[in-house]
Amino acid sequence: MIRDITLGQYYAADSPVHRLDSRVKIAGVLLYIADLFIVDDFIGFGLCAAALCLYVVLSQVPVKFIMRGLKPILLILIMTFCLNIFMVDGRILWQWGFLKVTDEGIYTAVFMAVRLILLIIASSLLTLTTKPIELTDGIEKLMSPLAKIGVPAHDIAMTMSIALRFIPMLLEETDKIMKAQQARGADFESGNILRRAKSLIPILVPLFVSSFRIAQDLAMAMEARCYRGGKGRTRMKEMRLKGVDFLAFFLMLAFLAVVISERVVF
Amino acid sequence: MSIQVRGLKHVYSPGLPDEQLALDNINFDIYDGETVAVVGHTGSGKSTLVQHLNGLLKPTEGTITVGGVEITAPGTSMLEVRRRVGLVFQYPEYQLFEETVAADVAFGPKNLGLSEDEVNSRVRDAIEIVGLDYDEIKDRSPFELSGGQKRRVAIAGVIAMKPQVLILDEPTAGLDPGAHRDILDMIEEIKEISGNITIFVSHNMADVAALADKVMVMDKGRLLMMGTPREVFAQKDRLKEAGLSVPPVTELMAELKEKGAEVDDTILSLKEAEEEIYRFLTRNR
Numbered sequence: 001m002i003r004d005i006t007l008g009q010y011y012a013a014d015s016p017v018h019r020l021d022s023r024v025k026i027a028g029v030l031l032y033i034a035d036l037f038i039v040d041d042f043i044g045f046g047l048c049a050a051a052l053c054l055y056v057v058l059s060q061v062p063v064k065f066i067m068r069g070l071k072p073i074l075l076i077l078i079m080t081f082c083l084n085i086f087m088v089d090g091r092i093l094w095q096w097g098f099l100k101v102t103d104e105g106i107y108t109a110v111f112m113a114v115r116l117i118l119l120i121i122a123s124s125l126l127t128l129t130t131k132p133i134e135l136t137d138g139i140e141k142l143m144s145p146l147a148k149i150g151v152p153a154h155d156i157a158m159t160m161s162i163a164l165r166f167i168p169m170l171l172e173e174t175d176k177i178m179k180a181q182q183a184r185g186a187d188f189e190s191g192n193i194l195r196r197a198k199s200l201i202p203i204l205v206p207l208f209v210s211s212f213r214i215a216q217d218l219a220m221a222m223e224a225r226c227y228r229g230g231k232g233r234t235r236m237k238e239m240r241l242k243g244v245d246f247l248a249f250f251l252m253l254a255f256l257a258v259v260i261s262e263r264v265v266f
Numbered sequence: 267m268s269i270q271v272r273g274l275k276h277v278y279s280p281g282l283p284d285e286q287l288a289l290d291n292i293n294f295d296i297y298d299g300e301t302v303a304v305v306g307h308t309g310s311g312k313s314t315l316v317q318h319l320n321g322l323l324k325p326t327e328g329t330i331t332v333g334g335v336e337i338t339a340p341g342t343s344m345l346e347v348r349r350r351v352g353l354v355f356q357y358p359e360y361q362l363f364e365e366t367v368a369a370d371v372a373f374g375p376k377n378l379g380l381s382e383d384e385v386n387s388r389v390r391d392a393i394e395i396v397g398l399d400y401d402e403i404k405d406r407s408p409f410e411l412s413g414g415q416k417r418r419v420a421i422a423g424v425i426a427m428k429p430q431v432l433i434l435d436e437p438t439a440g441l442d443p444g445a446h447r448d449i450l451d452m453i454e455e456i457k458e459i460s461g462n463i464t465i466f467v468s469h470n471m472a473d474v475a476a477l478a479d480k481v482m483v484m485d486k487g488r489l490l491m492m493g494t495p496r497e498v499f500a501q502k503d504r505l506k507e508a509g510l511s512v513p514p515v516t517e518l519m520a521e522l523k524e525k526g527a528e529v530d531d532t533i534l535s536l537k538e539a540e541e542e543i544y545r546f547l548t549r550n551r
Contacts, residue, residue: 064282179322180361183353184423185345185377202373205363209409213360 154230
């Protein structure tokens with residue numbers, strides 16, 4: 001189960017998407033999210049899904065890998081689906097006690113589920129195709145205009161990249177601790193909610209201690225290499241937008257225009 | 267009590283792009299009272315192998331029988347497996363979580379559903395076996411102990427479950443030479459007291475030569491060789507292929523032999539080396 005979580009993971013490949021400038025990819029995800037919220041019918045979603053499929057194919061990330069990333073959020077998906085299907089008013093199709101299913105409800109439920117799935121695939125593709133370091137550089141560059149009004153752009157970017165870096169590490173640590181406590185006969189699966197919550201203590205305490213230890217080691221390693229924030233810091237690889245980056249960005253904007261006109265027309 | 271492993275195979279993430287064959291057709295037997303060392307390069311499958319022995323990982327194929335019970339059969343009680351086979355992980359001190367040392371050591375026995383008296387006596391015994399003073403340490407927080415002490419407490423937590431097979435995954439990793447020696451002495455002592463099977467994973471060939479009755483050499487998920495330390499360390503070239511070495515003293519004797527001294531190069535301990543060199547120096551008198 002823990003191995004299934006692909007959030008914040010990088011899939012190494014040499015595809016056009018991987019080579020794209022991270023700023024363009026970040027902008028692309030933001031634009032795509034905007035697209036998804038502009039769309040108000042299934043024709044629009046069809047367009048969005050087609051665009052995403054094209055992007056996935058170009059990225060060379062195996063579909064299986066992406067689907068595995070969806071598994072952990074299945075619960076949230078099912079919950080929103082159920083909430084929508086039962087809570088939205090409309091023409092009643094089926095009723096049992098206070099539970100009723102309406103045509104509007106089904107429509108909204110499917111609509112929201114599709115939106116959520118596309119949203120998650122698109123954002124997980126960003127981290128799957130962009131190395132964390134490129135991602136942070138991109139965020140920092142995009143926020144650099146804000147630095148002039150006192151926003152600590154570099155620090156925010158660094159914090160984010162460290163957080164991303166910590167996700168797989170902490171998952172691995174959790175897996176290790178769980179196994180170690182299981183070896184001592186711990187049982188996480190049976191018993192009532194109270195018992196189960198209590199059985200988490202032997203995992204959470206060591207995990208907490210470990211994360212402080214890892215954080216401290218990291219801080220020490222950064223200080224040992226004279227890290228003192230972003231001021232005056234130069235880069236080994238300067239980020240430069242190439243022709244293909246402009247082309248990709250133009251295509252993304254064009255797609256936004258298509259989505260807007262689709263909404264206006266239909 | 268003996269262990270039989272037949273055709274053991276383990277695949278991580280089957281059917282996915284990061285699919286990885288971690289263990290491939292492993293077969294071996296371990297008999298009662300034996301101390302077995304598992305050696306191998308990083309990523310050779312040592313940890314995966316030992317995690318199978320107490321049911322934490324399920325084999326993709328193959329069977330494991332411990333003391334006549336097939337632990338890989340469906341429906342086997344995992345608690346029963348863990349009572350028989352105790353596993354001490356790498357850096358076990360990172361798993362301590364209770365407020366006091368005694369409470370932490372009691373975690374395992376309590377999970378076995380033992381009576382309070384039994385738990386208390388086991389905790390006392392286990393803490394004494396690992397060479398700590400029960401009365402002095404029982405009420406202290408495990409987090410305020412030294413590195414070596416923490417590791418002993420963590421090992422006591424497994425010993426208190428009285429396993430018939432004790433597995434230690436790199437028990438001396440990251441310890442200073444003094445604590446390293448202490449832990450090795452402790453392992454020997456535990457073995458003498460219990461007379462059970464002890465399996466340990468190690469990178470230190472001198473430790474392996476000193477402690478083990480048998481050595482298992484893992485390479486890329488396969489069991490490359492298994493035999494007595496003398497048999498295994500005689501095959502220096504094959505070990506080298508697997509990214510491993512022989513104990514320093516064996517290496518020394520091999521180099522002496524290369525330089526033209528007619529000495530036996532299957533020496534495993536300093537004492538043997540001393541005798542052999544003495545024999546060589548006095549042979550013509």
